[in-house]
Amino acid sequence: MSTWHAPTATGPVTATVPLPGSKSITNRALVLAALADGPSTLRGVLRSRDTDLMLAAIRGLGVGVDADAGEPTTVVVTPRPLHGGHVDCGLAGTVMRFVPPVAALADGAVTVDGDEQMRARPVDTILRALADLGVAVDGQSLPFTITGRGAVRGGAVTIDASSSSQFVSGLLLGAARFDEGITVHHVGKPVPSQPHIDMTIEMLRDSGVHVDDGEPDTWRVAPGPIAAVDRTIEPDLSNAAAFLAAAAATGGSVSVPYWPARTTQPGAQIVDVLDRMGASTTLSDGTLTVRGPDRLTGISADLGDIGELTPTIAALCALADTSSTLSGIAHLRGHETDRLAALTAEITGLGGRCVETDDGLRIEPATLHGGTWHSYADHRMATAGALIGLVVDGVEVDDIGCTSKTLPDFPAMWSAMTGG
Ligand SMILES: O=C(O)C1=C[C@@H](OP(=O)(O)O)[C@@H](O)[C@H](O)C1
Numbered sequence: 001m002s003t004w005h006a007p008t009a010t011g012p013v014t015a016t017v018p019l020p021g022s023k024s025i026t027n028r029a030l031v032l033a034a035l036a037d038g039p040s041t042l043r044g045v046l047r048s049r050d051t052d053l054m055l056a057a058i059r060g061l062g063v064g065v066d067a068d069a070g071e072p073t074t075v076v077v078t079p080r081p082l083h084g085g086h087v088d089c090g091l092a093g094t095v096m097r098f099v100p101p102v103a104a105l106a107d108g109a110v111t112v113d114g115d116e117q118m119r120a121r122p123v124d125t126i127l128r129a130l131a132d133l134g135v136a137v138d139g140q141s142l143p144f145t146i147t148g149r150g151a152v153r154g155g156a157v158t159i160d161a162s163s164s165s166q167f168v169s170g171l172l173l174g175a176a177r178f179d180e181g182i183t184v185h186h187v188g189k190p191v192p193s194q195p196h197i198d199m200t201i202e203m204l205r206d207s208g209v210h211v212d213d214g215e216p217d218t219w220r221v222a223p224g225p226i227a228a229v230d231r232t233i234e235p236d237l238s239n240a241a242a243f244l245a246a247a248a249a250t251g252g253s254v255s256v257p258y259w260p261a262r263t264t265q266p267g268a269q270i271v272d273v274l275d276r277m278g279a280s281t282t283l284s285d286g287t288l289t290v291r292g293p294d295r296l297t298g299i300s301a302d303l304g305d306i307g308e309l310t311p312t313i314a315a316l317c318a319l320a321d322t323s324s325t326l327s328g329i330a331h332l333r334g335h336e337t338d339r340l341a342a343l344t345a346e347i348t349g350l351g352g353r354c355v356e357t358d359d360g361l362r363i364e365p366a367t368l369h370g371g372t373w374h375s376y377a378d379h380r381m382a383t384a385g386a387l388i389g390l391v392v393d394g395v396e397v398d399d400i401g402c403t404s405k406t407l408p409d410f411p412a413m414w415s416a417m418t419g420g
């Protein structure tokens, strides 16, 4: 692993940056297609470590996956009887939390493991829920084994999903194929990332599944077939956020084409955040353009719904002229790394002023200097370092390669944006 010298912008960045498909939509589409009542063609599929791990996971359980003929972003998924196998979830939360209900429907033992760092991320909630629904589960953390019998009883289950919305999404995605469907009831602190739950529900409904989310903290999925649906995946708006933030950081202008007119992706909310920090945004003919201000203003914001945008937003806050308080994101301690600790250490390491609170970060204005920015194998930490490096000389990102988790072309795209 060699360090990457973050390109410094010599002036306001001006660029148009098309983004590949959404990680979250791709991995939901793959799970739904694997469990569907016929073959599906998915277009605009993200090809990255997280999504290739999901492709390999469903293929390893017996699903037909034609992903490498011709255009790599077009994938044909053909459901077949599921059998036992091994699943590598790498550092992908969506693979670790969405695959167990699929494994429960297989006929045979499915072993699941991942990166060393993945073992620190919570998974027990969904494993306990499956056990409560009659599934044979061995283990409460990675590595674990699910021994499927080709069918799952299903029914009602109570969980505490405050550490990740993916527990709710994972249970809902497979549940139409359970004999009794599922009723998931959440008890505990608020569930984060509501837009990602909305994404799950919308995609299930698009597949003809009946979902009732009318009661707070309760979701019901009726048993029935999952219709095979051909889908075109939207661009990844959370990955877009880092590029749009580059306009905000440099007083430049960055456009992202194919911006969806309506979306459940939380990444779309970067627009409000950048506006509040002083940027101006326009959406015209499906292209979103952000124009940066001369000076960035800090913000106080509850990021509970959009936690995955935190590294990008925190990097901008570290460059702002006024203080920021980011709250509602205690669950980020269980993301790819403990993001609250990592952001605090790295911003402080470059001369910034950042402290952890119970549920977030407080960031004060400071003059930053160059130095090594550690990525902790976390794609969004790496891109946050790149963002600061645009306006601070001498920032070295120790592992830019970890951006392959969701955007393998990040270094080339970032250099191109800066005119390199
Ligand atoms: O369902 C999804 O696709 C995701 C849900 C969120 O997880 P948490 O609720 O664990 O934050 C988000 O942070 C993650 O990047 C993707």
Ligand SMILES: C=C(OP(=O)(O)O)C(=O)O
Pocket (backbone or CB within 6 Å): 091, 092, 093, 094, 308, 335, 336, 380, 406
């Ligand atoms: C939290 C994230 O990923 P994961 O799907 O691995 O949870 C993220 O991408 O910011």
